[in-house]
Every structure is written in structure tokens, then in C-alpha cells.
Amino acid sequence: MIEVKLHDIGEGMSEGEILHYFIKVGDTVKMDQPLVEVQTDKVAAELSAPKAGIVKEILAEPGETVKVGTTLVIIEEEGSNSLQSKKPVQIDRGKEKVLETGGKAQVATVAMEDRTHLRRVLASPYTRKIARENEINIEEVVGTGPNGRVLDQDLYAILEGTKQPSRQKKTEKLMPELRSSSYFSEPKVEVRTIPFIGRRKQIAVKMTESVYTIPHVTHFEEAELTSLIDLKNLSKKDGVSFSLSAYFIKTLVIALKEHPIFNSTLDEKNEVIRLHDDYHIGLATNTPDGLIVPVLKHADQKSILQIDEEMKKLTRRAQNNELKGEDLRGGTFTISNVGPLGSTGATPIINAPQTALLAIHKTKRRPVVTKDDQIAIGEVMTMSMSFDHRIADGAQAVAFTNRWVEMLEDPKRLIMELV
Amino acid sequence: MINLEKQSKTKQMTLVQAVNDALRVALESDANVLLLGEDIGRNGGVFRATDGLQEAFGEDRVIDTPLSESGIVGTGVGLAISGSKPIVEMQFMGFIYPAFEQIMTHVTRIRMRSMGTYSVPIVIRAPYGAGIRAPEIHSDSVEAFFTHMPGIKVVCPSSPADAKGLLLASLADPDPVLFMESLRLYRGEREEVPVEGYEIEIGKGKKVLEGNDVTLLAWGAMVPIIKKAASTVAKEGISCDVIDLRTLFPLDRDMIAESVQKTGKAVIVHEAHSTGGLGNDLVTLINDTSFLYMKAPVERVTGFDVPPPLGSLEDHFLPTESRVIAAIKRVIQF
Numbered sequence: 005m006i007e008v009k010l011h012d013i014g015e016g017m018s019e020g021e022i023l024h025y026f027i028k029v030g031d032t033v034k035m036d037q038p039l040v041e042v043q044t045d046k047v048a049a050e051l052s053a054p055k056a057g058i059v060k061e062i063l064a065e066p067g068e069t070v071k072v073g074t075t076l077v078i079i080e081e082e083g084s085n086s087l088q089s090k091k092p093v094q095i096d097r098g099k100e101k102v103l104e105t106g107g108k109a110q111v112a113t114v115a116m117e118d119r120t121h122l123r124r125v126l127a128s129p130y131t132r133k134i135a136r137e138n139e140i141n142i143e144e145v146v147g148t149g150p151n152g153r154v155l156d157q158d159l160y161a162i163l164e165g166t167k168q169p170s171r172q173k174k175t176e177k178l179m180p181e182l183r184s185s186s187y188f189s190e191p192k193v194e195v196r197t198i199p200f201i202g203r204r205k206q207i208a209v210k211m212t213e214s215v216y217t218i219p220h221v222t223h224f225e226e227a228e229l230t231s232l233i234d235l236k237n238l239s240k241k242d243g244v245s246f247s248l249s250a251y252f253i254k255t256l257v258i259a260l261k262e263h264p265i266f267n268s269t270l271d272e273k274n275e276v277i278r279l280h281d282d283y284h285i286g287l288a289t290n291t292p293d294g295l296i297v298p299v300l301k302h303a304d305q306k307s308i309l310q311i312d313e314e315m316k317k318l319t320r321r322a323q324n325n326e327l328k329g330e331d332l333r334g335g336t337f338t339i340s341n342v343g344p345l346g347s348t349g350a351t352p353i354i355n356a357p358q359t360a361l362l363a364i365h366k367t368k369r370r371p372v373v374t375k376d377d378q379i380a381i382g383e384v385m386t387m388s389m390s391f392d393h394r395i396a397d398g399a400q401a402v403a404f405t406n407r408w409v410e411m412l413e414d415p416k417r418l419i420m421e422l423v
Numbered sequence: 424m425i426n427l428e429k430q431s432k433t434k435q436m437t438l439v440q441a442v443n444d445a446l447r448v449a450l451e452s453d454a455n456v457l458l459l460g461e462d463i464g465r466n467g468g469v470f471r472a473t474d475g476l477q478e479a480f481g482e483d484r485v486i487d488t489p490l491s492e493s494g495i496v497g498t499g500v501g502l503a504i505s506g507s508k509p510i511v512e513m514q515f516m517g518f519i520y521p522a523f524e525q526i527m528t529h530v531t532r533i534r535m536r537s538m539g540t541y542s543v544p545i546v547i548r549a550p551y552g553a554g555i556r557a558p559e560i561h562s563d564s565v566e567a568f569f570t571h572m573p574g575i576k577v578v579c580p581s582s583p584a585d586a587k588g589l590l591l592a593s594l595a596d597p598d599p600v601l602f603m604e605s606l607r608l609y610r611g612e613r614e615e616v617p618v619e620g621y622e623i624e625i626g627k628g629k630k631v632l633e634g635n636d637v638t639l640l641a642w643g644a645m646v647p648i649i650k651k652a653a654s655t656v657a658k659e660g661i662s663c664d665v666i667d668l669r670t671l672f673p674l675d676r677d678m679i680a681e682s683v684q685k686t687g688k689a690v691i692v693h694e695a696h697s698t699g700g701l702g703n704d705l706v707t708l709i710n711d712t713s714f715l716y717m718k719a720p721v722e723r724v725t726g727f728d729v730p731p732p733l734g735s736l737e738d739h740f741l742p743t744e745s746r747v748i749a750a751i752k753r754v755i756q757f
Contacts, residue, residue, distance in 0.1 A: 128687075128717060128718045128719060128757075129714050129715045129716065129717045129718075130687045130715065130716050130717055130718040131718070132715065133715040133716065156718075
């Protein structure tokens with residue numbers, strides 16, 4: 005028997021939610037064949053079969069959140085069966101009962117039982133004795149005691165027929181008294197519910213932590229992109245196509261190099277602000293499952309076209325839920341481009357422990373005053389930058405965005421940097 | 424053996440007086456009985472347990488010895504295997520360590536070693552325990568050293584009448600007995616004790632109170648504590664089955680098992696240190712005999728793993744009624 009356990013897929017994860025199984029009990033699986041998809045704090049990961057064999061048991065249900073180390077699937081190796089197997093864990097349990105009770109009728113029922121439903125329950129030895137004497141399968145009983153412990157009265161209730169042994173969900177177990185009260189028996193308005201789990205829950209946890217820990221300050225700025233758009237159109241004619249976002253990232257890295265405080269993370273425990281030499285730009289990406297932030301690594305070492313290409317790849321993988329843990333780690337600064345969706349201003353929440361997050365909003369055609377005091381039509385983009393006021397101050401933040409805006413408004417300035 | 428229930432003449436005695444009385448009965452009824460110990464003769468013993476006995480029975484039967492616990496017990500061994508019935512006194516249980524070698528290598532083994540040819544019918548009396556503000560080594564409660572070694576019985580009474588009957592039974596036993604007398608109980612209470620000689624069977628516990636909710640187990644000085652705790656929690660509707668073990672080796676397995684199988688819960692109280700204490704053996708006994716009857720983990724209330732401290736710190740070292748009550752509540756509310 006091989007137990008496939010949930011292992012630590014990312015750095016120090018402690019639990020994961022079962023999304024779905026690719027297999028069912030009885031299936032023959034090959035080595036490395038995907039068995040189950042698990043949503044961790046950051047990614048949906050597949051666990052694969054460590055050996056070839058037949059799926060004997062599936063122990064956690066989809067939707068369930070399980071701790072690292074929990075056995076999810078039991079595979080029986082090919083060429084063995086449960087009777088010959090060296091570690092017949094469940095069979096042992098049956099034997100134990102045989103020895104202790106010595107009752108033949110019970111031996112038969114225990115041995116024939118569908119073992120996929122067995123689970124560990126909390127119960128005192130005396131309660132187990134009552135269950136055994138009355139041939140109640142205690143694994144099937146939902147306890148009403150502390151931590152769901154099965155109590156004597158739970159068994160007596162079953163014996164009296166006032167309770168059915170069942171494997172109800174935890175939510176129902178939580179409030180046994182309330183469930184039977186008149187409040188719950190009154191006709192109630194039907195509401196649709198969405199499970200608050202998985203990535204949604206992770207986003208909630210992270211955002212709450214960030215907003216409650218970091219004193220956020222957001223300042224707003226705008227940039228006139230007419231020249232940049234001209235450049236983009238010009239290069240397109242010459243067969244070079246880059247997205248504005250790629251240009252934004254390229255220039256952003258230059259601004260960050262000059263204002264390194266915004267390419268930092270705060271390590272509160274060790275009381276240091278870490279200024280990073282790597283420029284790993286997080287790209288806040290909207291997906292059907294919610295916000296996720298893949299990281300574009302070493303943006304400073306890449307050309308605009310390389311950035312463009314990699315950005316598209318990361319976004320596509322995010323949409324298809326194909327990101328790996330590695331893709332999500334190590335960000336030093338996050339950029340959130342909500343322009344394509346609309347919006348001209350926001351107060352974004354920082355992707356802790358980073359120092360700042362820059363949201364780019366919609367570019368609109370607007371009247372602008374030109375250098376020679378004429379009113380003209382300009383392509384004006386708004387942006388919002390939130391920063392951690394513990395680490396940086398407003399003046400630094402404004403200087404930083406000013407520098408960036410310079411390069412956005414006058415692409416020639418970028419060339420100066422590249423010389 | 425004289426039946427205790429049929430004893431008509433009784434007298435009020437403290438535990439130490441009952442011991443003295445038992446020794447007197449023993450010396451009177453059997454010419455082979457000898458007492459050995461430090462200051463037990465002319466001085467009548469550090470706690471007056473042998474008061475007046477040398478006067479009555481002479482220096483040949485109540486013998487003052489040098490300060491040599493090893494020598495006292497060693498002499499006792501020789502006397503015992505050659506037909507005498509020595510009763511030796513260790514002034515305090517904490518002073519028994521020099522005699523430990525004699526006890527472990529000779530007292531407990533001669534029957535085995537001689538394949539039953541010789542036995543050592545010796546009684547070693549050892550006042551034990553904290554609670555009277557004695558200096559530190561005078562307060563030890565190290566029964567576990569002796570219950571661990573097969574070949575010696577360990578007896579520990581908690582009342583004057585039990586003390587007399589158990590001491591006489593110990594003397595009648597063909598094998599060695601360590602007889603522990605609580606310093607704290609020596610003059611703790613008086614009760615009617617039969618004047619004549621009688622024996623209380625070794626190896627049998629005493630049901631002090633009958634109850635259904637939880638079993639309390641203790642011996643010696645801790646018995647009054649569990650009785651008090653039981654009567655306090657009784658006011659809250661918790662009924663305790665209270666057992667005085669009386670003999671620590673061999674344990675009254677039947678009485679303990681019967682009680683915990685009835686209540687499903689147990690609290691063990693002893694003043695000896697927790698680690699390696701006899702309470703651990705009682706937990707094992709309950710596990711071995713009654714596991715499927717248990718409704719809560721067994722609780723132990725014990726002395727701490729430090730030597731008994733000096734002065735009023737003893738009060739914090741010894742199990743108190745409130746600690747016992749807290750343990751009872753934990754098992755009841757489990």
C-alpha cells in the first residue's frame with residue numbers, strides 16, 4: 005500500500021483545498037500520473053502517483069481543506085493485494101476488533117465493510133465499549149462532544165432511534181443545539197451561497213493582513229502618453245510591436261534603480277528594510293478565480309520586447325491556472341494595470357511585504373496644455389501609487405513617479421538611459 | 424487471628440500510640456520478637472513509638488543500636504534467618520539509604536536465593552513524608568524504590584486502628600515488610616483501637632467512601648486529603664469512590680479495578696514525586712484491567728519532582744485539597 009499524502013508544495017504551506025481528483029477508486033494509475041489537484045495558498049498544484057498501481061481509497065473529499073501530511077489517496081502496488089501486503093493498516097484494525105470482541109457475527113460485518121468510509125473519531129474507551137457491545141460502527145457517528153468527540157449519549161440516541169449515524173459536514177456539527185431550535189425550523193429565505201474558500205479566501209487573508217498592518221498612502225499622478233503612442237505606432241509600421249505595458253515596466257525599473265527604497269521589502273522580525281538588487285515585477289492579473297500576481301523576473305535585464313513576450317506568457321498561464329509556485333515568488337514591486345478594464349483612480353492595497361504598488365488606469369483623450377501654451381488633444385493616463393508610509397515618505401514617492409512620468413511622456417529620455 | 428469486628432474493648436489512640444501498642448502486643452505474645460533501632464530503648468524512640476517498651480521488656484529485646492542503618496538492617500537479616508522476628512526502626516525514611524544495599528541485596532532476595540529454604544521475617548518501620556516542617560531529608564516518601572523490588576511487601580496505614588492491625592499482620596508475615604508510618608498522621612487523629620491484638624490482611628485496600636462518579640486512590644497521609652476533597656465535591660453532587668490502598672505492594676488489584684470499572688474515572692493522589700512514582704503503576708494497572716471502561720484519562724496529583732522543601736514551602740509541595748478537587752473536576756468535565 006502506498007499512501008499519497010499532501011506534502012508541502014510551496015514554502016511552508018500548512019494546508020490545501022482539494023479541488024478535484026483525476027482518478028476514482030479502482031482506477032489503474034501509472035507512475036507520475038496526476039491524481040489530485042490541490043489549491044494551496046498560491047497555486048493549484050497537481051499531486052501525482054509515486055508508483056504505479058490501483059487506487060484503493062480516496063480519503064478526502066473535493067472542497068475539503070486538509071493539512072499537510074494528510075493521506076489523500078491510497079494506492080495498492082501492482083502485483084500485490086491487500087491480503088499479501090505488508091502494511092494492511094485497515095485490515096489490522098479489523099483484526100483488532102476480532103481479538104477483542106471474539107464475536108463472530110461482528111467479525112463478518114467489520115471485515116466486509118466498505119473501508120473507504122472509515123475515519124478516526126474521538127471517543128473515550130468506555131464509549132467505544134458501548135459502541136462495540138451494541139454493534140454500532142463508531143466511525144460513522146458524528147459526535148457532539150468537545151472537538152466532535154463521540155459521547156455516550158450520541159450512541160444512546162442512535163440506540164433509541166432519535167439519531168442516525170451520519171457523516172455530516174462540519175458546518176452542521178458546529179451548532180447541534182441551534183439546529184434543533186425553533187429559529188432554524190422556521191421557513192427561511194433561500195439565499196445562494198458561494199463557498200468562501202480557496203483562492204478567494206487566500207486573497208481575503210492576504211489583503212486583510214496587508215491593510216491592517218501597513219499604513220497605506222496613495223498618491224495620484226497622470227502622464228501624457230501622446231509621444232509614447234506615436235512611438236509605438238511608428239515602430240509598428242517598421243514591424244516592431246510592443247505593448248505599452250512592456251514599456252511601462254522597462255521605464256519603471258529605471259525609476260526604481262534611482263529610487264531603490266520602492267524596490268524593497270520590510271523584514272519586521274529582523275528590523276531591516278531589504279533593498280533588492282533584483283527587479284522582479286509582480287503583475288497583478290485578473291482571472292476567473294480571482295486576483296493572482298505572477299512575477300516577471302529580472303525585468304532590468306530584459307529588452308522591452310522580451311518583457312512584452314514574457315508578460316503575455318505569464319498572463320496566459322495565469323488565466324489557465326497553470327502558474328507554478330516559482331512563478332509567484334520573489335516579487336519586489338507590483339504593478340496593476342487596470343486601464344483596459346476602465347477606472348481612472350484607485351487606492352490599491354500593497355502586496356505585502358513589498359513597499360509599493362502602482363496601479364495604472366485608463367488612458368483617455370483629453371485636452372492638454374502644450375509647451376507653447378496651446379490647448380491640444382492629449383492621451384492622458386492616470387495612475388495611483390500606494391506605498392508603505394513606514395518605509396517611505398510622500399516626497400520620495402512623488403519624486404519616484406515624477407521620474408517615471410518623465411520617461412513616459414518623453415520616450416527619448418529612455419534612450420538616454422540605455423546609452 | 425482475632426476478628427477486628429468482635430473486639431469489644433477499645434481505647435482512644437493516636438497512630439503512634441497504636442504502633443506502640445502493636446509492638447507491645449507483639450513483644451508480649453512472641454518471645455522471638457526483638458526491636459532494634461537508634462534511641463528506641465531508653466529514649467523511647469524519636470517519635471515515642473517505642474516508649475516504655477525497653478522498661479517493660481528489657482534491653483535484650485528492645486535494643487539501642489549504633490547510628491548505622493546498614494548495620495541495623497544487616498543484623499536484622501541475620502536474626503531473621505536464624506529464628507528471631509526482628510522489628511527494626513529507621514528513624515526517618517530518608518535515613519534508609521545507607522541500609523538500601525542490605526535491603527536490596529539481602530532482605531528482598533534471600534528467599535529466592537535459597538530457593539525457599541530461608542525467609543527473612545523482618546519488619547522495617549520507617550516514618551515517612553512531609554508536612555511537619557522537618558528538615559529536608561527527614562521528609563522523603565520513597566515507597567516507589569521498594570515497590571519496584573520484588574521480595575518485600577510495602578504497607579502504609581492511614582489510621583490508628585489500621586496501623587495496629589497491619590503492623591501485627593506484617594510481623595506475622597513470613598517475608599520482609601517495609602512498614603511506612605506517616606509523620607503527619609502520627610498525632611493527626613485519635614480513634615478507638617481494640618486493646619487486644621488483631622491483624623488486618625496485607626494486600627487488601629479499604630473502601631473509605633462509596634461513590635459512583637470518580638475513584639480516588641491514595642495511601643497514608645494523603646487519605647485524609649482525598650476524604651476531605653470527596654466531601655467537598657459531594658456538595659456539588661459529585662460522588663467519589665474513595666479507596667485507601669493500605670498495602671502498596673502487592674496492590675489490591677481487584678478493589679481498584681472494580682471501582683474504576685464502576686466509575687470510569689480515577690484520580691490518584693500521592694505525596695511522592697511524580698516521575699517514577701507509584702501513581703504511574705496505578706495508571707498502568709487501570710490501563711491493564713479497565714481500559715475499555717474509562718471515560719476520561721486518569722489524573723494524578725503528586726508532589727513535585729524536587730526534594731521536599733523546607734518550612735512552609737512544604738505546603739506547596741504536598742498535594743492539597745484544592746489541587747485534588749481541581750483534578751476531580753477535570754476528569755468529571757472531560
